Amino acid sequence: MRLVDPVKGGWVVMEDESNISIKAQDRYRLDARTLGHGSYAQVFRAAHKETHEEVALKRSYNRQDARDRIRREIQDQKRLAHPNIMPILDHDPGFTWYTMPLAIDNLEGLRQGPDEEELASILLAIGEALDVAHQLGLVHRDISPPNILALPGQSGAKYRWVVADWGMVRRPPDEASRILTRTGQGMGTPGFDAPELSTDPRKATPAADVYSLGRVAAWYLTGTTPRSGVRLLPDAEFLHWRPFVNACTQQDLQMRTQSMSELRRMVQAVLIDRDEPVPTKASRLLEGVVLGQEGSLEALVRLVDAHQDDTSLYFDYFAQIPTGPTRSWSQSDPERAALLASVLARHLVNDSWGDRDKEYVSTPLAFLHTVLQALVSDNNLGHAQDLAADFFAADVHWQDQEQRRRSLEWLADLEAPADRAIAPVLGARPDVVEYYREPGWQARSVVLGTILAGG
Numbered sequence: 001m002r003l004v005d006p007v008k009g010g011w012v013v014m015e016d017e018s019n020i021s022i023k024a025q026d027r028y029r030l031d032a033r034t035l036g037h038g039s040y041a042q043v044f045r046a047a048h049k050e051t052h053e054e055v056a057l058k059r060s061y062n063r064q065d066a067r068d069r070i071r072r073e074i075q076d077q078k079r080l081a082h083p084n085i086m087p088i089l090d091h092d093p094g095f096t097w098y099t100m101p102l103a104i105d106n107l108e109g110l111r112q113g114p115d116e117e118e119l120a121s122i123l124l125a126i127g128e129a130l131d132v133a134h135q136l137g138l139v140h141r142d143i144s145p146p147n148i149l150a151l152p153g154q155s156g157a158k159y160r161w162v163v164a165d166w167g168m169v170r171r172p173p174d175e176a177s178r179i180l181t182r183t184g185q186g187m188g189t190p191g192f193d194a195p196e197l198s199t200d201p202r203k204a205t206p207a208a209d210v211y212s213l214g215r216v217a218a219w220y221l222t223g224t225t226p227r228s229g230v231r232l233l234p235d236a237e238f239l240h241w242r243p244f245v246n247a248c249t250q251q252d253l254q255m256r257t258q259s260m261s262e263l264r265r266m267v268q269a270v271l272i273d274r275d276e277p278v279p280t281k282a283s284r285l286l287e288g289v290v291l292g293q294e295g296s297l298e299a300l301v302r303l304v305d306a307h308q309d310d311t312s313l314y315f316d317y318f319a320q321i322p323t324g325p326t327r328s329w330s331q332s333d334p335e336r337a338a339l340l341a342s343v344l345a346r347h348l349v350n351d352s353w354g355d356r357d358k359e360y361v362s363t364p365l366a367f368l369h370t371v372l373q374a375l376v377s378d379n380n381l382g383h384a385q386d387l388a389a390d391f392f393a394a395d396v397h398w399q400d401q402e403q404r405r406r407s408l409e410w411l412a413d414l415e416a417p418a419d420r421a422i423a424p425v426l427g428a429r430p431d432v433v434e435y436y437r438e439p440g441w442q443a444r445s446v447v448l449g450t451i452l453a454g455g
């Protein structure tokens with residue numbers, strides 16, 4: 001039978017495995033109950049007959065494809081000496097079974113909640129192990145919570161996490177042996193498998209493992225198996241993990257994080273990001289917005305969204321976003337812009353301005369007005385109506401004459417249908433009408449003229 005020797009590479013002729021195989025029972029006492037079974041093998045608890053060492057013994061089913069898989073698993077796993085890769089302790093010279101340390105359980109069974117420290121240490125360890133495999137041209141292709149097993153930990157660590165189940169591994173093209181995968185034949189675990197594996201798994205790159213590990217991270221944080229069409233991480237939760245999960249799980253291969261070393265760098269950045277105090281982070285992001293750094297505005301908006309009770313975050317950072325970016329953000333994300341601007345307006349009405357100089361209140365008022373103008377000019381009139389009520393209340397509350405003049409100028413220019421969206425908001429607040437009313441005031445809109453000029 002023709003088989004590949006992965007160490008030397010190339011094709012070599014070896015004896016048929018049935019001639020050189022040793023039965024597992026000749027060397028080990030197998031527990032009658034299995035630890036479990038997969039698509040090509042069964043796993044038993046077993047004890048060595050002489051040393052009495054307890055191990056897990058994986059034995060392939062008596063089918064050619066199953067034997068091919070376990071042979072591949074043994075050969076590749078043996079090459080991968082890394083503390084976070086399941087070691088092969090002993091194996092049949094004919095490659096029909098092997099032994100490994102007994103695992104406590106897998107990640108699926110051991111997850112107790114979203115422990116971010118634990119997640120980061122798992123990602124760093126598994127990422128490093130997969131990097132070693134990738135350097136050898138091996139792509140696992142089936143990273144999922146059940147394939148990440150826990151061995152007893154050392155030096156104070158509870159567990160040593162290891163990547164197991166290397167039966168789906170993709171070898172470099174020059175080492176390809178019997179074809180285990182064909183174009184169009186999907187592989188991996190649903191919810192965790194990279195999209196490109198369903199078209200041509202033979203072309204899988206390290207980015208396929210990056211994708212799966214990114215999905216594992218999302219699963220770990222939420223406790224739910226990823227499903228297509230459902231956001232991996234819900235809004236406003238684990239915000240600091242979102243850039244990491246997004247970058248790793250891009251459907252488009254070109255847009256995705258390509259390597260495990262990059263993935264590991266991002267995990268470290270997540271922890272730094274998480275531990276950075278909110279004002280420091282807000283200040284850094286605002287500076288990024290002013291300098292036009294990509295992603296800064298989005299990150300600042302996410303921060304503000306996640307801390308809606310933080311008055312100083314709204315006054316000192318959010319409201320300081322310059323007019324240009326404020327306008328374009330309000331046009332590209334009108335719903336969130338209206339919502340967060342309303343939150344700022346309510347802080348202006350309900351909360352203390354503290355020891356800030358009173359004249360600086362013109363900045364948040366102008367910011368609110370910019371959002372409102374952008375919503376109206378883009379015909380987002382429902383959102384504009386919602387924000388207008390809070391904006392007018394803040395304007396009246398602060399009585400800033402400069403802002404009053406700008407508000408009136410803007411109202412004077414409003415035309416249909418925007419005027420009909422704004423008029424009822426004014427009509428509902430006699431104090432607002434009173435504040436803006438100006439005899440003889442001229443407006444394009446008849447309805448606004450009637451309300452504010454008194455006739």
Ligand SMILES: Nc1ncnc2c1ncn2[C@@H]1O[C@H](COP(=O)(O)OP(=O)(O)OP(=O)(O)O)[C@@H](O)[C@H]1O
Nearest residue numbers: 035036037038039040041043056100101102103165
């Ligand atoms: N070293 C081990 N110690 C304890 N249990 C193990 C060990 N290795 C595997 N198992 C358990 O044995 C079962 C079968 O594992 P196996 O790797 O054959 O299949 P699978 O991953 O479930 O399926 P497939 O290989 O088809 O994807 C799993 O439930 C796994 O948790």
